[in-house]
Amino acid sequence: MTNYYLPQFQLGFLNVTALNTILARWGTKAPTSTWNTTGDPCSGWAIDDSKDLDNNGQFNPGIKCDCTYNSSQTCHIVRLKVDQNYLTGPVPAFIGNLTQLRVLSFGINALSGPIPRELGNLQNLTILAMSTNNFSGSIPEEFGNMTSLQQWYMDSSGFSGELPETLSKLTNMLIL
Incomplete structure (x- = not known):
């Protein structure tokens, strides 16, 4: 993922590759019934405002896109949901490259290991849901860079240690 403006078909390919890898x-x-897994994922229901990712798990995993960039020629994935899939293993650090994400939800799984500091790159994130996992270690100080964050769900996640002082920069926080 990059922040460069690319023709929509190129951006779609990059998104598909990154998503499929994650x-x-x-x-x-x-799910091939709702995602375009070989072309542009920012098509169909991913850009349909009448479809909600929280619709009874129908879109889980699911994405939502915003196609208003570069005079509506460029789309960015802005919401990624992979709740309640019983996923295991670490959270990949390269999710931090999805800098246009606004909502990231991977709660209620069995993810483990330290949370990557690269997630602190997600400065457009407004909601982060990571509850009920098996993470270890402390929350990275880079999370203080997520200054747009308004809601952060992290209960029962396995974190230990003190909260970093950098979290004081999260002045838009409404729910922690």
């Missing part, structure tokens, strides 16, 4: 590491894959 999901493969977690032992799952995109």
Whole structure:
């Protein structure tokens, strides 16, 4: 993923590759009935405002896109949901490259290991749900860079240690 403006078909290919890699590491894959898994994932229901990712698990895993960039020529994935899939293993650090994400939810799984500091790159994130996992270690100080964060769900996640002082920069936080 990059922040460069690319023709929509190129950006779609990059998104598909990144998404398929993330999901493969977690032992799952995109549902072919709702995702375009070989072309542009920012098509169909991913850009349909009448479809909600929280619709009874129908879109889980699921994505939502915003196609208003570069005079509506460029789409970015802005919401990724992979809740309640019983995913295992670590969270890949390269999720931090999805810098246009606004909502990231991977709660209620069995993810483990330290949480990657690269997630601190997600400065457009407004909601982060990571509850009920098996993480270890402390919350990275880079999480203080997520200054757009308004809601952060992290209960029962296995974190230990003190909260980093950098979290004081999260002045938009409404729910922790």
